Amino acid sequence: MPPFLRSFALLVLMAVPLGACGDLPRPFEGAGREGDPSLLELRDTGTVRVEGGDDLPQGASAHLARAMARALRKRDIAAYSDSQNGGDYILRPNVQTSLVETGAKLDVTWVLMRPDGLAIDTTRSVGELSSNQWFADEPTGPEESDLAVPPDLVDKVRELDGVKADPLALTYDGLVALPADQIAFMITGDRSAFKAAPFMKIALIDFAGAPGDGNTALSRSAGALLQSKGILVDKEIGEHSIILSASVDVRPVEEATREPLDKVSIDWVIMEVDGTELGQMQQNNVVPRGSLDKHWGAIASIAAQAAVETLEGVLGQIATRKQLQLRADKKTASAR
Template identity: 25%
Template structure:
């Protein structure tokens, strides 16, 4: 679940370096965003409620912990919100239990809109005194330690939902609308377009000339700019930048692959020839990667959860006393 990540890779188009930028925050994959129900992940947020009653004397301390968890989850690109879950929300139930040696083990459960626990996890054991005193550093450390595990479990939950959905990209090929190329000199627009249209399809991705029913749209732009000549250079050069934008049906960018290279000035003013084919071949692989990463179709589902659905707060999260006030 996806949470915005950037992956740079080498795209050696006749020596062209490139950068593959993949947006993947806990995202709704492609056209499946239109079909979200209460059984799918998540509407637009992951709620993290304060796990104690409003009149509990340790409410401020637990509220601080819940807020720390939200901030840590946002750092994992999970759209978490510190609030009580609303209808249709997925949410995180926080709690803790006694450790055999007298410490405290923070716990969490990921709960679906139907109230079922879909995943559980624990943080590292911390000192009981620091926990009961609601030490801010201890609470923040717990939140930072738990957040990656929560995010990973959310990814596995999403994978399980996709696995059971025959319409998801885990069970069918992605339908990609190729909107063409703009800005290239010579026959670049046509040559790049034809090469990409030929080289892109494989067993997991199809290409079409209509936006209707497409899971993603690919739009390509080419820019040519002069390069300052080196002091002893005999021939002027131009900088060629090709960007392959991959968009969701709502127009959001799922990722982009960029190819940049210096070429002899005006060498692409006519026929692109092998340059177009090399560029399209590298771009096809990059777009495959963007779609796979953004949709999450290669993620592995979580194993089935076992155990009774019960509250995870086996002990008070924090408490106040005459000698240990909450801060």
């Protein structure tokens, strides 16, 4: 390896170990979403107290809370709704309703909170309830009874060929199924409980400023490295996209040196599709003057590898906040 390449590798790879120092890699400290990143630090286990919703009939409020508690227990999370005391976490529904001909339409935002009332994260679901579900009396029996849909019934019906009716349609159990997956993922990080979530895609856009083939080489190298980790990559912005861009600046070093040198600066930026910055890192080094005017070669791979290694943890936290999956298996990633 030529001496300048070896030097470049040493400098850019210094960013990689920083990923182990705290929740966010150090190049990203002070950048990212508003709020306290420590809110992502959820404990591995704990009980969840599910509260009833305000502005709901008493029966509907209790049945909604019971259905969510049942759903979380099916996902191996200790949850209950029959007490207003305790809980390592509190799950509170904010509900907007409107009556329709068949029953009621609900727009529910579930807020996961700490016991001191500090909000951790939210998830939202929209669905309808049949009239007999919406106007059901307040439950008096144990949580596992009342309007619970028997799991064996759901499995049997779904196994029948040609049967389109879903036993969970227009029920409380159906209304909470998707948000329960998302809440379970918030608490445990277990992606097996998050199968219904779509995948986040990384849109490689605005690689600019590099001389020669640098923009193309950096984009191609970053994309290949992300895909090798099972992360989906696209050149276009989609519904679940996050943008990764790189701005390159190569200019002559003005100080007197043994041989003429160019200073190379690469600014990597993660952002929302609306341009909101989520994180950034910078790489700097020097190379013999003019060595990048045509072909970047191994330097593009070295720089992209250091960036991807550092960015990977941040992308995972962004996916968690958005309730998306970051990593598909390699077969899925290549198919997309």
